[in-house]
Amino acid sequence: MGRGTPVVRLLRATVVPVTLVVMIALAGVVLGRVYAGSLLTMLVAGAAVGSVAVSVVTRRLPSWLVAPVSVLAMFGWTVVSLRVAATQAQVPGGFVEVAGDAARNAIPRLLTAMIPVEPTPDTILLPVVAAWLAGLAASEVALRAGRVLLGYLPPVLLHVGAVYVVGPNAEPAIGATVALVVAAALGLAVPSRAAGDDPVDGLDPTARSGVRARLAVASAAGTAVVVALAALLGPAVAALVDSRPVDPRRYVEPPQVETLDENPLIRISGWALNPEQQLFQVATERPDAPDSTAPADGPPGSAAGGGGVRIRLAVLSDYDGVTWRVGATYRNAGRILPAAEPAPYATVETVRQEITVGDLSGRLLPAVPTPREVSGARVAYDPGTGTLIRPDGLVPGLRYTVTSARERPDVNLLATASTPAGDAVARVLHVPDGAPEQLRRLATQLAEENGAPYARAAAIEQWLAEHYRLVADAPSGHAYPNLAFFLFGPRNGGGQRGTSEQFAASFAVLGRLAGLPTRVVVGFAAAESGPVRAADAYAWPEVLFDGLGWVAFDPLPRPDDEPRPVEEDFRPKPEDPPPSEQPEPTLEPTASPPAPAAAGDAADSGGVPVPVLAGGAAGGLLLLVGAALVVLAGLRRARTRARLHRGDPAQRIAGAWRELTDALRLAGRPVAADLSASEVATVAHHALTEAFDRSTTTAEAGGGGGGGGDGPVAAHRAVDDLARLINQVGFAPGAATVEQAGAAAEAATTYSGALRAARSRWRRVLWSVHPGPLRWPH
Structure with a gap:
C-alpha cells in the first residue's frame, strides 16, 4: 500500500481527537477572559486532553466500561485542579471542607463572582467538570460511533455556554470562535475511513456503481444543506458579533445581609453603652507611611486622631428620610479586588492590617479604605461603596489580612475645590x-x-x-x-x-x-x-x-x-408675617346698660329672685355637662382597655393599631383604609413632628404648650414597632405572642400620649372626652 500508508493512518487516527481537544480548550479560552490569570484556561485544557485521551485509550474496551473509567479519571483531575486553585488563592480550611463548599456553591458563586473572577475551588469546579464531560461525550460519538459531525455538538454547546457566562463582561470572542470553526473544518476534511475500508469493496461492478451513486447523491445533498444553512444563518450570526449579550448575573441573587449590616449606624448607641467590649484585634503595617506631618486620621481625642488609623466597617449612601442604608450589591471576590483610579490630587498610601475577630458580629468586615487584597477569608465586595462582607458571617477567632490603598487628599486644594453634579x-x-x-x-x-x-x-x-x-x-x-x-x-x-x-x-x-x-x-x-x-x-x-x-x-x-x-444663632422665622396695618379699633356700645332693679322689687312681687333662678339653672346645666363628660371619659377608657388587654395576642395588637389610627383622627390626620401599615406609620411620623414643632414654637413664644409624653423619639420608635407587629399579624396571624401584644399596647399608649401632650391644654381635655372613637367604624 506504499510507504505513506502508516502516516496516513496515524493522521486519520489522531486528527479527530486533536480537533476535539482544541475545540474544548477554546471554550476555556473564552471563559478565561473574565478570570484573573491563565489558571482556568490551563485547567480546562487539561480536562480536554484527559477526557479525549481516556476515550482513545479505552477504544477497544466495551462501551459500557468507558464512562466509569473516564469518570474516575475526571474525579482525579478535579481533585488536582481544586488543590492547585486553593493553594494559589490561599483559601483557608482543609481540602475536604473546601471541596464540599465548592460542590455546594459552584454555580451561584460563578454567576455572582466579581469580574475579574479569581480561580478558586468554587469558581473552577463547574468549568473543569463541564469540559471533561463534553470531551467524554464528543469522543464516544465521534471516535467510537464514527459520527464526527455529531460529535462536535458537545464542544460547540460548551463554547456557547462559555460565551453566555461571560456575557457583556468582555469583548466579543471573535478569534476563539473563528478558531473553533477552522478546527472543526480541518477535522471534517480528513476521511474517516482507511483505503481498505471502502464500503464498495467486495461488491460486483453493478452493485458497486449503484452504491457509489447513492453515496454521491447523499454527499451532494448534505453539501447543499450545509451551504443553504450557511447562506440563511450566516448573516444572522454575523449580525450578533457586535451585539452585547445579556448578563446571566442579573438572574442570580448576590449575597444578602441582615438589617444590622445594611444599616450598622443603629449599632453605634449599643456599642456606646458597652465601651469595654473587645470587637477585634488589629496589627497595622504601613510600608510607605508618610512623614509625621500627615493629617490625623480620626476624630479629636480618639486613638486615630492621635496618630492611629481609621478602620471602615460600612459606607451608607442611601437615605429615605427614615434610615441610612449601605445599598450595596455584593459580588463574590477572590484575594485581589478591583482597583479604581485614585483621585488625581490625592496621595495613595499602602496599609496592611492583620485583623482577628473577637465579639464583632454580623457579616461586615472591617478594613482600612480602600481594600485591594484580602487573604484568609472568603469575601464579597461592593466596588461602589468599598464595603466588604464575609457571606458566611463573622466568628470569634477569624483572622484575615487586608491590604488597602488609602487616599489622602491634598488639603491645600480643598478651599477652591468644586463638587460634582449630575x-x-x-x-x-x-x-x-x-x-x-x-x-x-x-x-x-x-x-x-x-x-x-x-x-x-x-x-x-x-x-x-x-x-x-x-x-x-x-x-x-x-x-x-x-x-x-x-x-x-x-x-x-x-x-x-x-x-x-x-x-x-x-x-x-x-x-x-x-x-x-x-x-x-x-x-x-x-x-x-x-x-x-x-x-x-x-x-x-x-x-x-x-x-x-x-x-x-x-x-x-x-x-x-x-x-x-x-x-x-438660629431663630426660626415666624410662620405668619405681622399685619402691615393697625387693626381697626373696637367700637363701644352706644346704648346705656339697663339700670339694676331695686332690691325690693322682687320681694314686692312675691316671686323667686332672678339671680337665684339663673344660678340654679346654670348649676344644673354644669352638672349635666360634667356628668356627660365623665361618662364619655369612662367609656373611652373602657374601650381602650378592651382593645389593649382583651382577646388573643393578635386581637390585642389589632386593637393597639386602632388606638393609633384613632389618635391620628383626633389630631386631624385621618388615614384612608387602603393604606399599608408602612404608609400609616409615615403619616404618624409626620403628624407627631408637626405637632411637636407647633408646641415648641408656642412654648418659645410664651404661649404655653404640652410636654413630650414619653418623648418624641420614643414615640417615633413606638410607631415603627407597632407597624412591624401589625404586619406580622397580617401575614402570620398565629405567630403573635403575649409579650408582643404587651409591647403593642405600650407602643400605642406611648404614641397617643406623645401626640396628645403636644397639643394645647384645652385640646388635651377635649381629646379625652371626644365621642368619636366610640362611634367611628373600624
Whole structure:
C-alpha cells in the first residue's frame, strides 16, 4: 500500500481527537477572559486532553466500561485542579471542607463572582467538570460511533455556554470562535475511513456503481444543506458579533445581609453603652507611611486622631428620610479586588492590617479604605461603596489580612475645590421628601453665609461641633423626626445631645440640603496595633470633591467644650408675617346698660329672685355637662382597655393599631383604609413632628404648650414597632405572642400620649372626652 500508508493512518487516527481537544480548550479560552490569570484556561485544557485521551485509550474496551473509567479519571483531575486553585488563592480550611463548599456553591458563586473572577475551588469546579464531560461525550460519538459531525455538538454547546457566562463582561470572542470553526473544518476534511475500508469493496461492478451513486447523491445533498444553512444563518450570526449579550448575573441573587449590616449606624448607641467590649484585634503595617506631618486620621481625642488609623466597617449612601442604608450589591471576590483610579490630587498610601475577630458580629468586615487584597477569608465586595462582607458571617477567632490603598487628599486644594453634579452622583445628592422645615432653614442659613463647597461643609461641621453635646446614652435614631429633635429639641428635654450617629447623619442631611454630595461611614478609630473596643466605634460624614475624592469631616465636639445654645444663632422665622396695618379699633356700645332693679322689687312681687333662678339653672346645666363628660371619659377608657388587654395576642395588637389610627383622627390626620401599615406609620411620623414643632414654637413664644409624653423619639420608635407587629399579624396571624401584644399596647399608649401632650391644654381635655372613637367604624 506504499510507504505513506502508516502516516496516513496515524493522521486519520489522531486528527479527530486533536480537533476535539482544541475545540474544548477554546471554550476555556473564552471563559478565561473574565478570570484573573491563565489558571482556568490551563485547567480546562487539561480536562480536554484527559477526557479525549481516556476515550482513545479505552477504544477497544466495551462501551459500557468507558464512562466509569473516564469518570474516575475526571474525579482525579478535579481533585488536582481544586488543590492547585486553593493553594494559589490561599483559601483557608482543609481540602475536604473546601471541596464540599465548592460542590455546594459552584454555580451561584460563578454567576455572582466579581469580574475579574479569581480561580478558586468554587469558581473552577463547574468549568473543569463541564469540559471533561463534553470531551467524554464528543469522543464516544465521534471516535467510537464514527459520527464526527455529531460529535462536535458537545464542544460547540460548551463554547456557547462559555460565551453566555461571560456575557457583556468582555469583548466579543471573535478569534476563539473563528478558531473553533477552522478546527472543526480541518477535522471534517480528513476521511474517516482507511483505503481498505471502502464500503464498495467486495461488491460486483453493478452493485458497486449503484452504491457509489447513492453515496454521491447523499454527499451532494448534505453539501447543499450545509451551504443553504450557511447562506440563511450566516448573516444572522454575523449580525450578533457586535451585539452585547445579556448578563446571566442579573438572574442570580448576590449575597444578602441582615438589617444590622445594611444599616450598622443603629449599632453605634449599643456599642456606646458597652465601651469595654473587645470587637477585634488589629496589627497595622504601613510600608510607605508618610512623614509625621500627615493629617490625623480620626476624630479629636480618639486613638486615630492621635496618630492611629481609621478602620471602615460600612459606607451608607442611601437615605429615605427614615434610615441610612449601605445599598450595596455584593459580588463574590477572590484575594485581589478591583482597583479604581485614585483621585488625581490625592496621595495613595499602602496599609496592611492583620485583623482577628473577637465579639464583632454580623457579616461586615472591617478594613482600612480602600481594600485591594484580602487573604484568609472568603469575601464579597461592593466596588461602589468599598464595603466588604464575609457571606458566611463573622466568628470569634477569624483572622484575615487586608491590604488597602488609602487616599489622602491634598488639603491645600480643598478651599477652591468644586463638587460634582449630575446623574453620576444623584444617589449621594438625593434628599427624600418630608424634610422638616427647620432643617431646610438651617441648611439655607449656613449655605447663604458660605459660598464655596468646602466652606459650606466646614460651616456645618463647626455648627454641629459648637452647639451640641456628645453623650453615650442618647437613644438611637436618625429619621427626620429624630434629627429635628436632636437639632432643635429643648435642651432640658433630651434635645441637642446625641451619639456620633446623630452628628454624622445630621451633617449628611444638612450637606445634601446645601447641595453637597454626602454619605455616612461607620467604622472605628483605632491605634496602630492592639484591641479595638466598642468605645472606638463611631460614625463620620464624607463629602465628595472633584479631583480629591471623598473627604472625611468630624463634626464631633471637643471633649472639654461647652456647647453654645442653638437659640443664640438660629431663630426660626415666624410662620405668619405681622399685619402691615393697625387693626381697626373696637367700637363701644352706644346704648346705656339697663339700670339694676331695686332690691325690693322682687320681694314686692312675691316671686323667686332672678339671680337665684339663673344660678340654679346654670348649676344644673354644669352638672349635666360634667356628668356627660365623665361618662364619655369612662367609656373611652373602657374601650381602650378592651382593645389593649382583651382577646388573643393578635386581637390585642389589632386593637393597639386602632388606638393609633384613632389618635391620628383626633389630631386631624385621618388615614384612608387602603393604606399599608408602612404608609400609616409615615403619616404618624409626620403628624407627631408637626405637632411637636407647633408646641415648641408656642412654648418659645410664651404661649404655653404640652410636654413630650414619653418623648418624641420614643414615640417615633413606638410607631415603627407597632407597624412591624401589625404586619406580622397580617401575614402570620398565629405567630403573635403575649409579650408582643404587651409591647403593642405600650407602643400605642406611648404614641397617643406623645401626640396628645403636644397639643394645647384645652385640646388635651377635649381629646379625652371626644365621642368619636366610640362611634367611628373600624
